[in-house]
Amino acid sequence: MGKRDPLIDSYIAKSQEFAKPILEHLRGLVHKSCPEAEETIKWGFPHFDYKGMMCSMASFKQYCAFGFWKASLMKEKKLMANAKSESAMGHLGRIRSLKDLPKDKVLISYIKEAKKLNDDGVSLPPKTSAKGKKEIVVPKYFMKALKENKASLKTFHNFSPSHRKEYIGWITEAKTDETRSKRITTSIEWLAEGKPRNWKYMKK
Numbered sequence: 001m002g003k004r005d006p007l008i009d010s011y012i013a014k015s016q017e018f019a020k021p022i023l024e025h026l027r028g029l030v031h032k033s034c035p036e037a038e039e040t041i042k043w044g045f046p047h048f049d050y051k052g053m054m055c056s057m058a059s060f061k062q063y064c065a066f067g068f069w070k071a072s073l074m075k076e077k078k079l080m081a082n083a084k085s086e087s088a089m090g091h092l093g094r095i096r097s098l099k100d101l102p103k104d105k106v107l108i109s110y111i112k113e114a115k116k117l118n119d120d121g122v123s124l125p126p127k128t129s130a131k132g133k134k135e136i137v138v139p140k141y142f143m144k145a146l147k148e149n150k151a152s153l154k155t156f157h158n159f160s161p162s163h164r165k166e167y168i169g170w171i172t173e174a175k176t177d178e179t180r181s182k183r184i185t186t187s188i189e190w191l192a193e194g195k196p197r198n199w200k201y202m203k204k
Contacts, residue, residue: 005046007041008046021098022064025101026066026101027039029104033108033112051118053069054114055067066090072124075113079091138164142184146188146191155191170197
């Protein structure tokens with residue numbers, strides 16, 4: 001059998017009046033669908049674990065939310081659509097009353113599917129970075145100047161991406177050709193000495 005956590009009782013008691021019946025109802029359905037579920041507080045709101053994280057609920061000032069840990073692997077694609085919607089929160093959207101919830105039969109089927117995913121040991125795919133590493137583009141005129149000074153070129157290549165970006169940004173942000181030329185000259189001198197762009201402000 002699962003277990004109920006007194007901290008969840010306290011969480012519900014401190015919630016807005018409209019939220020209390022919603023949270024109690026969701027809590028009851030979870031235990032009805034998965035009697036072995038164990039309650040806990042994670043990240044400040046109620047979670048229901050069963051062989052790992054399964055689902056969670058939360059209460060806010062004007063609405064409640066309910067979500068599944070492995071919603072991305074569940075059959076009902078609307079769950080993820082709700083989560084991505086600007087007007088939604090969690091996988092059931094913004095829940096302001098019991099009327100906003102799906103029918104109990106539907107909710108129970110969701111919870112049982114989430115339970116089965118954990119029973120079967122199905123894992124979420126590893127997270128991949130949404131943005132690939134952007135290649136640092138060095139302006140041709142700056143690269144030409146670097147190639148004319150081997151020490152500067154070597155320092156520039158050995159610098160971290162952030163240090164290289166600082167030099168490139170300083171040069172490309174010049175508002176006139178004259179200013180840009182001066183900055184390129186200064187950059188070559190500093191790089192030849194192994195100095196980063198903001199070396200003057202670095203602690204010795």
